[in-house]
Amino acid sequence: MSATGENQDRKNIWRVVKVVPESHDTNSVYLEGLDEGFARRRAGQYASIRIMRPDGWSEPHPFTISAAPEDQLLRFTIKKAGKFTSAIPDLMPGAPVKCMGPLGVFCKDIDTRPSIVMIAGGVGITPFLSVLRHFRNIGATNKVTLFWSNKTMEDVFASDELAEMTTALNLQVVHCLSREDDVIHYVRQEYPKILLEAGRLSGDVLSRHGVTPEAAVYLCGPPPMMESALEELQALGVDPAFVEQEKFSW
């Protein structure tokens, strides 16, 4: 490898600072490093990462940077799915992680939209957490309605942080819980802009919470959830061609 190649390779290697559980199946890994390319990232971008295995570097996997672009540490919030993601909780401080990026254009011009609808399925919340952390840092006034679909309240993470954000930002959060029949006991009177819906995200839920055909819609999650959300949006008159999308398939 050339000297330039070696330098680049060293810059790409970040070190684990800590791994913090977010929920029963999701962890945030925080990394420190010196690659200035990542200092110029935008909210909502992702990186392709490799971890060290006994037989060398793993294959690369894509993950959104859930930290705000202003944050020094990179943070990835990772749900256990298969072999790679299940190894994340075992990463020890100091372990090397190779990061390529920042990549992607999702949410590129989101700051310019005065009124925003975010629709997330499960861990598809990560680009929106990055955007909202960025909005909090810069004191943005954009009106945001976030719909977040999960099976149960157990799957929801960062809920206190989101609740606090509804007091600091022009933000309303609608949790849609597909496997909960009774959501009333999750209501917190002190956070009136955190709303709860039992059942799947539907056109009815979207329209009751103010989504109109003109809305600037951003959608992220696993493919089946995204397909269903697009159908519901289309029935409301939102043109799918204008919905900004990030698909968590690999």
Ligand SMILES: Cc1cc2nc3c(=O)[nH]c(=O)nc-3n(C[C@H](O)[C@H](O)[C@H](O)COP(=O)(O)OP(=O)(O)OC[C@H]3O[C@@H](n4cnc5c(N)ncnc54)[C@H](O)[C@@H]3O)c2cc1C
């Ligand atoms: C741009 C982008 C950003 C992402 N950001 C995040 C993030 O912030 N947090 C996060 O947790 N995940 C994110 N993902 C998803 C993440 O990359 C995968 O969950 C991870 O790479 C899976 O690796 P694994 O080895 O653990 O699982 P695998 O063993 O590869 O797969 C896990 C499960 O998914 C199924 N599967 C395999 N291939 C596919 C496929 N093509 N489509 C659908 N299902 C499949 C497998 O059958 C298995 O059940 C992102 C994906 C993309 C493309």
